[in-house]
Amino acid sequence: MPDTPTPAxxxxxxxxxxPPEGFVPRQYLAFTELRPVFLGCRRDAxxxxxxxxxxxxxxxxxxQPWQVPLFRQAGIVPDRLLRWARGHDVRIxxxxxxxxxxxxxxxxxxxGVPLVVTFHGGDASKRSHFRRSWPxxxxxxxxxxxxxREASKFLCVSGFVRRLLLERGVREDLLSVHHLGVxxxxxxxxxxxxxxxxxxxxRLVPKKGFADAIAALAAAxxxxxxxxxxxxxxxxxRADLAAAASGHPVRFLGWQQPDQVAAAMAEAMALLVPSRVAASGDAEGLPTVVLEAQARGLPVIATRHAGIPEAVSHDVTGLLAAEGDVAALADAIGRLAGxxxxxxxxxxxxxxxxxAEFDAVRQSQRLERRLLALL
Incomplete structure (x- = not known):
C-alpha cells in the first residue's frame, strides 16, 4: 500500500x-508528523x-482579485482556497x-480545524491594537x-507577552509560553x-532604542x-539616527544577508540591545537577535525590556541595564571593553x-508536539 500522506x-x-522574519519558517524546521504549508495575502522579498x-x-x-479584499475585510473564504487547503489535508x-x-x-x-496563534510582542503591547475606535x-x-472564543491556543514568545495578554483579559488557560529558537x-x-x-x-524603529545606543557609545x-x-x-x-551619530564612529550598514550578519557578529566585542517601550506601547517579545548572538559566542549588553531577561541573566550570561539608562549602558560597555x-x-x-534552552531544533519539536496535542 502507498504511504499515507503527511497531514499539513x-x-x-x-x-x-x-526580510527580518526568518524566525517564522525556522519554527517548523524539525517537523516530521505535520507538513508546513504557507499562505499569505501579500508577497514580500x-x-x-x-x-x-x-x-x-x-x-x-x-x-479572483476581488475575493482577496473580501476575504480580508469580511472573512469570506473563497471556495478555491478551501479546496486547496483540503487537497493538502490541512488539519490545523x-x-x-x-x-x-x-x-x-x-x-x-x-x-473545522483548530487555530493556534503566536503573539510576538508588539501585537500584544501596542495600545492602538486594542483601543476602541468605533465605527x-x-x-x-x-x-x-x-x-x-474560538482559538485553541495563544502561544506567547515570552512570559512578558503572556503577562500582557493576561492584563488584557485573555483567559489564562488559553495562554502558553513557547520561546522561539535559533x-x-x-x-x-x-x-x-x-x-x-x-x-x-x-529595524530602525523607536522600540529598538538605537538612539540610546549612540548616546551610550558617546558616553563610553x-x-x-x-x-x-x-x-x-x-x-x-535612519535619518534621525544618522544625525545623532554625526561625529561619532558609527556605521549604518543597512539590511544584510544572514551570512553577513554572522560575519559582523564574529568581529564584534558585544551585541548592544537597548530596547525600550515606544510611546505607542510597541515593545519587543524576545528579540531573536539576542539568541543568535549568544549562539555565536557574542556577549550581549541589553536593557531589562520585555522578554530579554528570560534569555540574558545579568552578570551571568550578559549585562543588563534599565530601559533608557544611557549611563548604565555606557558603564556596561566600559566593563566589557576593559x-x-x-x-x-x-x-x-x-x-x-x-x-540548552533555545535550540531551534528542540523548540521546533516542542511546537509540533503542542500542535499535534490539539488534533
Missing part, C-alpha cells in the same frame, strides 16, 4: 515574508527563500502575530472577541576579536574607551544557556 499545518502570515510549499491567495488558480492552522490570527480565523472556522475598527479589533552554528572560537566594535541589529568614549558601533538594519528613523576575563565568562555561560 497551514501557516498563515499575511505578508510572506519580510523573503517569499522565494521559503523551502516549504507556499502560496499567495490572489495567485491561487481560480481566485497556525497563524503568526495577532492580526494574522484574526485573518486566519475564518479559514480555520470553514475547515472605524480594524480587522483585529472586530474579530478579537471571536478569536479569544539554529546553532558550529562552536565559535574562544578568542576575543581584536578591537572594541559594538553591533546593533534590527568620553570615559576613554575606544569603542565603535556598526548598525545593521533600516527603517523610518575586562578580558568578564568577556570570556559571559561568552561561555551564554553559549551553554542558549544551547
Amino acid at each position: 499545518v497551514l501557516v498563515y502570515r499575511d505578508r510572506l515574508l519580510a 523573503g517569499f522565494t527563500d521559503l523551502t516549504h510549499e507556499a502560496a499567495i491567495l490572489g495567485a491561487l488558480p481560480g481566485v 492552522v497556525h497563524a503568526q502575530f495577532g492580526r494574522g490570527g484574526a485573518l486566519a480565523l475564518p479559514i480555520a472556522r470553514a475547515l 472605524f475598527r480594524t480587522i483585529f479589533q472586530r474579530r478579537w472577541p471571536d478569536l479569544q 539554529e546553532m552554528p558550529p562552536m565559535p572560537p574562544a578568542t576575543r576579536p581584536r578591537g572594541n566594535r559594538l553591533l546593533c541589529v534590527g 568614549r568620553v570615559r576613554g574607551h575606544d569603542v565603535e558601533l556598526d548598525v545593521i538594519g533600516d527603517g523610518p528613523l 575586562d578580558e576575563h568578564l568577556w570570556q565568562r559571559l561568552r561561555d555561560q551564554a553559549l551553554h544557556s542558549v544551547r
Whole structure:
C-alpha cells in the first residue's frame, strides 16, 4: 500500500515574508508528523527563500482579485482556497502575530480545524491594537472577541507577552509560553576579536532604542574607551539616527544577508540591545537577535525590556541595564571593553544557556508536539 500522506499545518502570515522574519519558517524546521504549508495575502522579498510549499491567495488558480479584499475585510473564504487547503489535508492552522490570527480565523472556522496563534510582542503591547475606535475598527479589533472564543491556543514568545495578554483579559488557560529558537552554528572560537566594535541589529524603529545606543557609545568614549558601533538594519528613523551619530564612529550598514550578519557578529566585542517601550506601547517579545548572538559566542549588553531577561541573566550570561539608562549602558560597555576575563565568562555561560534552552531544533519539536496535542 502507498504511504499515507503527511497531514499539513497551514501557516498563515499575511505578508510572506519580510526580510527580518526568518524566525517564522525556522519554527517548523524539525517537523516530521505535520507538513508546513504557507499562505499569505501579500508577497514580500523573503517569499522565494521559503523551502516549504507556499502560496499567495490572489495567485491561487481560480481566485479572483476581488475575493482577496473580501476575504480580508469580511472573512469570506473563497471556495478555491478551501479546496486547496483540503487537497493538502490541512488539519490545523497556525497563524503568526495577532492580526494574522484574526485573518486566519475564518479559514480555520470553514475547515473545522483548530487555530493556534503566536503573539510576538508588539501585537500584544501596542495600545492602538486594542483601543476602541468605533465605527472605524480594524480587522483585529472586530474579530478579537471571536478569536479569544474560538482559538485553541495563544502561544506567547515570552512570559512578558503572556503577562500582557493576561492584563488584557485573555483567559489564562488559553495562554502558553513557547520561546522561539535559533539554529546553532558550529562552536565559535574562544578568542576575543581584536578591537572594541559594538553591533546593533534590527529595524530602525523607536522600540529598538538605537538612539540610546549612540548616546551610550558617546558616553563610553568620553570615559576613554575606544569603542565603535556598526548598525545593521533600516527603517523610518535612519535619518534621525544618522544625525545623532554625526561625529561619532558609527556605521549604518543597512539590511544584510544572514551570512553577513554572522560575519559582523564574529568581529564584534558585544551585541548592544537597548530596547525600550515606544510611546505607542510597541515593545519587543524576545528579540531573536539576542539568541543568535549568544549562539555565536557574542556577549550581549541589553536593557531589562520585555522578554530579554528570560534569555540574558545579568552578570551571568550578559549585562543588563534599565530601559533608557544611557549611563548604565555606557558603564556596561566600559566593563566589557576593559575586562578580558568578564568577556570570556559571559561568552561561555551564554553559549551553554542558549544551547540548552533555545535550540531551534528542540523548540521546533516542542511546537509540533503542542500542535499535534490539539488534533
